[in-house]
Amino acid sequence: MSDIAAEMPKRSPKLFSSFSLRDAGTLIGLILIVAVFAALVPGFLSERNLINILQQSSINACIALGMTLVIISGGIDLSVGPTAAISAVLTATLLVSGVPVPVALLAGLGIGAFCGLVNGVLVAYVGLQPFIVTLGTLSTYRAIALIYTGGNPVLGVPQGFRSLFNGNIAGIPNSVIIVAVVAFAAWVLLKKTPIGEYLLAVGGNEEASYVAGVPIALTKITAYVISGVLAALASFILIGRLGAAEPILGNLWELDAIAAAAIGGASLMGGKGSIVGTILGAIILGAMRNGLTLMNVQAFYQLLATGLIILVAMMIDRATRGRG
Amino acid sequence: MLRPRSNRNRSRSLQDRLSSFDESTEMTTTARLRFEGITKTFQSAKALSDVSFSVKPGEVHALLGENGAGKSTLLRILSGVSPQTSGEFFVDGKLATFKSPEDARRAGIAMIHQELQQIPNLTVAQNMFLGHPLKYAGGLLVNRREQEKRAAAALAMIDPSIDPSTPIKDLKVAQRQIVEIARALLENAKIVAMDEPTSSLTPAEFESLAVVIQKMAASGVAIIYVSHKMDEVFRICHQGTVMRDGNVVGTVDLRSAVQADVIAMMVGRELMQEEHKTFVKEDVRVDVRNLSSAVTHVRDVSFTVRRGEVVGVAGLVGSGRTELLRLIAGVDKIGSGDINVDGRALKLTGPRSAIDAGIGLLPEERKREGIIPMRPVSVNMVLPSLRKFARVGIVRHSAVNKSAETLLKRVNLRPFQIDRPIKLFSGGNQQKAIIARWLAAGSEILLFDEPTRGIDVGAKSEIYHLIENLAAEGKSIIVVSSELPEVIRLSDRVMVMRDGRIAAQLERHEMTEQAIVSHAVGDREPNTDSSMQEHAHV
Numbered sequence: 108m109s110d111i112a113a114e115m116p117k118r119s120p121k122l123f124s125s126f127s128l129r130d131a132g133t134l135i136g137l138i139l140i141v142a143v144f145a146a147l148v149p150g151f152l153s154e155r156n157l158i159n160i161l162q163q164s165s166i167n168a169c170i171a172l173g174m175t176l177v178i179i180s181g182g183i184d185l186s187v188g189p190t191a192a193i194s195a196v197l198t199a200t201l202l203v204s205g206v207p208v209p210v211a212l213l214a215g216l217g218i219g220a221f222c223g224l225v226n227g228v229l230v231a232y233v234g235l236q237p238f239i240v241t242l243g244t245l246s247t248y249r250a251i252a253l254i255y256t257g258g259n260p261v262l263g264v265p266q267g268f269r270s271l272f273n274g275n276i277a278g279i280p281n282s283v284i285i286v287a288v289v290a291f292a293a294w295v296l297l298k299k300t301p302i303g304e305y306l307l308a309v310g311g312n313e314e315a316s317y318v319a320g321v322p323i324a325l326t327k328i329t330a331y332v333i334s335g336v337l338a339a340l341a342s343f344i345l346i347g348r349l350g351a352a353e354p355i356l357g358n359l360w361e362l363d364a365i366a367a368a369a370i371g372g373a374s375l376m377g378g379k380g381s382i383v384g385t386i387l388g389a390i391i392l393g394a395m396r397n398g399l400t401l402m403n404v405q406a407f408y409q410l411l412a413t414g415l416i417i418l419v420a421m422m423i424d425r426a427t428r429g430r431g
Numbered sequence: 432m433l434r435p436r437s438n439r440n441r442s443r444s445l446q447d448r449l450s451s452f453d454e455s456t457e458m459t460t461t462a463r464l465r466f467e468g469i470t471k472t473f474q475s476a477k478a479l480s481d482v483s484f485s486v487k488p489g490e491v492h493a494l495l496g497e498n499g500a501g502k503s504t505l506l507r508i509l510s511g512v513s514p515q516t517s518g519e520f521f522v523d524g525k526l527a528t529f530k531s532p533e534d535a536r537r538a539g540i541a542m543i544h545q546e547l548q549q550i551p552n553l554t555v556a557q558n559m560f561l562g563h564p565l566k567y568a569g570g571l572l573v574n575r576r577e578q579e580k581r582a583a584a585a586l587a588m589i590d591p592s593i594d595p596s597t598p599i600k601d602l603k604v605a606q607r608q609i610v611e612i613a614r615a616l617l618e619n620a621k622i623v624a625m626d627e628p629t630s631s632l633t634p635a636e637f638e639s640l641a642v643v644i645q646k647m648a649a650s651g652v653a654i655i656y657v658s659h660k661m662d663e664v665f666r667i668c669h670q671g672t673v674m675r676d677g678n679v680v681g682t683v684d685l686r687s688a689v690q691a692d693v694i695a696m697m698v699g700r701e702l703m704q705e706e707h708k709t710f711v712k713e714d715v716r717v718d719v720r721n722l723s724s725a726v727t728h729v730r731d732v733s734f735t736v737r738r739g740e741v742v743g744v745a746g747l748v749g750s751g752r753t754e755l756l757r758l759i760a761g762v763d764k765i766g767s768g769d770i771n772v773d774g775r776a777l778k779l780t781g782p783r784s785a786i787d788a789g790i791g792l793l794p795e796e797r798k799r800e801g802i803i804p805m806r807p808v809s810v811n812m813v814l815p816s817l818r819k820f821a822r823v824g825i826v827r828h829s830a831v832n833k834s835a836e837t838l839l840k841r842v843n844l845r846p847f848q849i850d851r852p853i854k855l856f857s858g859g860n861q862q863k864a865i866i867a868r869w870l871a872a873g874s875e876i877l878l879f880d881e882p883t884r885g886i887d888v889g890a891k892s893e894i895y896h897l898i899e900n901l902a903a904e905g906k907s908i909i910v911v912s913s914e915l916p917e918v919i920r921l922s923d924r925v926m927v928m929r930d931g932r933i934a935a936q937l938e939r940h941e942m943t944e945q946a947i948v949s950h951a952v953g954d955r956e957p958n959t960d961s962s963m964q965e966h967a968h969v
Binding site: 295299300301304305307308311312314315316317318319320321322378379 | 783786
C-alpha cells in the first residue's frame with residue numbers, strides 16, 4: 108500500500124476539495140461588494156448590520172439550497188414560492204386553531220414535501236420537462252393557497268411558534284442558525300452521500316448514469332422533495348417574522364433562489380453546483396439589498412442593481428472559465 | 432447498397448487509375464496545401480512541434496498517429512478553429528491567415544468531423560447551407576427550394592437516395608456522414624479534411640465513400656484522411672504522414688509501404704501480431720435461452736458463456752449486436768426468454784438488477800452512455816458501487832480513493848490522476864476507467880461493445896491485454912466488435928448475428944474472416960465474396 112501511496116500525485120488538502128476555486132471567486136465577489144458598501148455607507152460593517160444581512164438573506168438561502176440540488180440534478184423548481192405559501196397558510200391555520208406547534212410544523216413540512224413529490228413524479232415518471240412541470244404547479248399551488256384561504260391572510264400566529272423562528276440565541280437570529288444547519292446538511296448530502304453523487308451524475312449525464320445503475324427517478328424525486336421541504340421551512344421563517352401567513356407570500360422567490368444558485372456556480376445545464384457557493388450567492392444578494400436600502404436608493408434602482416449583479420457575475424464566470 | 436460488394440480487383444484498378452492520374456499531374460502542380468514548421472503550444476505544453484508536410488492536388492493524404500499525436504490539433508489549425516503558435520501554412524501557394532472557421536471555409540477548406548456537427552431538427556438541405564443560406568428578396572428570405580435543388584445535385588453524386596427535405600434526425604449515422612461530404616462538394620472545397628469518417632459505416636457504405644473520395648481526388652481536391660483503421664487507409668490513401676507526440680515522424684508512400692512498418696512508426700515500437708490466448712474453464716456461467724427484446728428486433732437468441740471465456744459477437748451494423756448487450760445488461764426491456772447466471776434465472780428490471788447480478792456493460796458510445804464528463808475518474812469508477820463504499824449513508828472517500836488507486840493503477844490509467852475530470856482523458860483511458868468501474872463493482876460478466884472504437888493503436892493493445900487478464904481471472908466476457916481482426920484476436924468463440932438473430936456460432940478453428948462475413952451477410956456461397964476479408968470491418 109505504501110508504495111502506491113508514494114507514487115500518488117499530491118492531492119490538495121481536504122479543505123480545498125470542498126471549497127473550490129469557483130467558491131473562492133464567489134467569496135471574492137462578496138468581499139468586493141461588502142468593501143464597496145463599507146466605504147459608502149457608515150455603519151454597514153457594524154456587527155448589528157452584518158447579522159441583519161445574514162437574517163435578511165436566510166429565507167432566500169434556504170430556498171436556494173433546495174434549488175441548487177434540483178438544478179444540479181438537471182432540473183429547475185419554479186414552484187417554490189407557491190409551495191411556501193401553501194405550507195404557510197396550512198401551518199398558520201393549524202396553529203391558530205390550537206394544534207400543538209410540533210404537529211403543525213410537521214404538517215407544514217409534510218405538505219411541502221408532498222408538493223415536491225408531485226413535481227418529482229411528474230418529472231421522473233411522467234417524463235415532463237422540469238421547467239414546464241413547475242411552471243404548471245407554480246400556478247396550481249398558488250391557486251390552492253388562495254382558494255384554501257379565500258385570499259385572506261391567516262392572522263394571529265401564536266408567540267411560541269414565532270419565537271422559535273424569529274428569536275435569537277446569543278444574539279444570533281434563529282433563522283440564521285436554522286439555515287446554517289440546513290446548509291451543512293445539504294453540504295453533507297452533496298459531498299458525502301451516494302444520493303449527492305447520484306445528483307451530480309444524473310445532471311451530468313443521465314443516460315450514462317442509467318447504464319451505470321444509478322436510480323434516476325429516486326434521485327430526481329429526492330431533489331424536488333427536499334426543495335419542497337425547504338420552501339416550507341423558509342415560509343416558517345417568514346411567518347415567524349410577520350406573525351401572519353398570506354396566501355400570496357413567496358412571490359418571485361424562485362427567481363432570487365435561482366440567481367443565488369447561479370451566482371454560486373450552479374450550471375442550469377445540470378451536473379454542477381456548490382452549496383458553499385449558493386450560500387455566498389444568497390448573501391451577496393442580501394448584502395446588495397441591505398446596502399442599497401441603507402443608502403436610501405429607490406426600489407426601482409435596487410432591482411436594477413440586482414439584475415446587473417447577476418449578469419456581471421455570470422459574465423465573469425464565463426470569462427474565467429474560457430471557451431469549452 | 433445493402434450487401435458489401437467490394438472486390439479486390441475493382442479497388443485495385445481504381446487505385447491504379449488514381450495513381451496514374453497522380454503521376455501525370457505531379458510535375459506540373461504546386462502543393463495544394465503546405466505546412467511549414469507549424470508549432471502549437473498550450474500553456475507550456477507543446478501539442479505540435481515544427482510540423483511540415485505538403486499535399487498535392489488530387490492526393491488522398493492520410494494523417495496517422497495515436498490519439499494525442501497532434502492530428503486533431505493540426506486539423507483545428509487548418510480549419511481556423513484555433514491559430515498556430517508559430518509556423519505558416521499555404522493553400523495553393525498563398526499564405527493562409529485564418530481568424531475563424533469561416534475564413535477557412537472561404538479559402539476552400541472543408542472539415543468533416545468525427546462527431547457530426549449537424550442540427551437534428553433541420554432538414555438535410557438546411558444543414559448543408561447552415562450559416563450561409565441562399566437568400567433572395569434582397570437577402571430577407573431564404574430560398575429553400577433552390578437550396579434543396581442544389582443539395583440534391585450534390586447528394587446525387589454520392590447517394591441519390593437521400594432526400595434533401597428530410598430532417599437530419601431521420602437519417603442513419605452513415606447517411607448523415609454522407610450529407611457532410613456532400614456539403615463539402617457543394618462548397619467546391621479545395622481541401623477536404625476527414626476526421627474518422629468511417630467509424631460508423633458498414634463495409635458497403637465504406638465502399639461508396641471510397642468511390643466518392645476517389646472521385647473528389649480525381650477532380651483535384653486534396654484530401655486529408657484521419658482514421659485508425661489501417662486497412663482503409665491503405666486502400667484509399669496515396670501518401671501518409673505519421674505523427675507522434677506532436678512531431679512528424681515521416682511521410683510514407685502508402686502504395687508501397689508495409690502496414691506493420693507504418694504502425695511501428697506510429698507507436699514507436701513494434702506492435703506484434705499477437706496470438707490468441709484462451710482461459711476457458713469448464714463451468715457455464717451465463718446461459719441465455721430464447722431471449723427476445725421487447726423494444727428491438729433481437730429475437731430468439733440462445734447461447735452460453737463459460738467462466739474465463741471470451742465470446743465475440745460479429746455482424747453488420749444494425750444486426751442487433753449492441754441491442755443484445757443492452758438486453759443482457761438490463762438497459763432494454765426483455766420481451767421473452769431467460770438469462771441464467773450460475774444456474775439462477777435473472778429477473779431484470781433495469782441496469783441496477785443486472786449490475787447486482789454481476790453484469791457490467793461497457794457501452795460503445797462512451798461519451799453518451801459511459802461517462803459523467805465533469806466528475807473525477809474515481810467517481811466515474813465507483814458510481815455503480817457507491818453503496819458498497821458507504822457506511823451509515825456516508826460515502827467513505829478514503830475507501831473510494833484507495834480502491835480507485837488500486838484498480839486504476841491496475842488498468843494503467845494515464846495520466847494517473849484519479850481526481851481529474853474524466854472528460855480530460857483520452858478515449859482509451861476513459862475506457863480503462865470504465866473497465867475499472869466493473870472491477871470495483873465485482874462484476875463477473877463483462878459486456879464490451881466496440882471496446883476499441885476511436886481508440887489509438889497503443890491503447891488498443893492495452894485493452895486487449897486487459898480483456899485477456901480478466902478472462903484469465905475467470906471472468907466471462909462478451910465482445911461486440913466491427914473489426915474482424917479484433918474479434919478473432921480476442922474470441923474463444925464467435926457468434927455472428929444477422930437481423931436480430933444468431934446466424935452462426937463459430938469455434939476457433941472455424942473462425943476465419945471469410946466465414947464470419949459470409950454468415951453476417953447471409954451469403955450461402957462464401958467463395959463468391961472472397962475479398963471481404965481484405966478490409967475487415969463488418
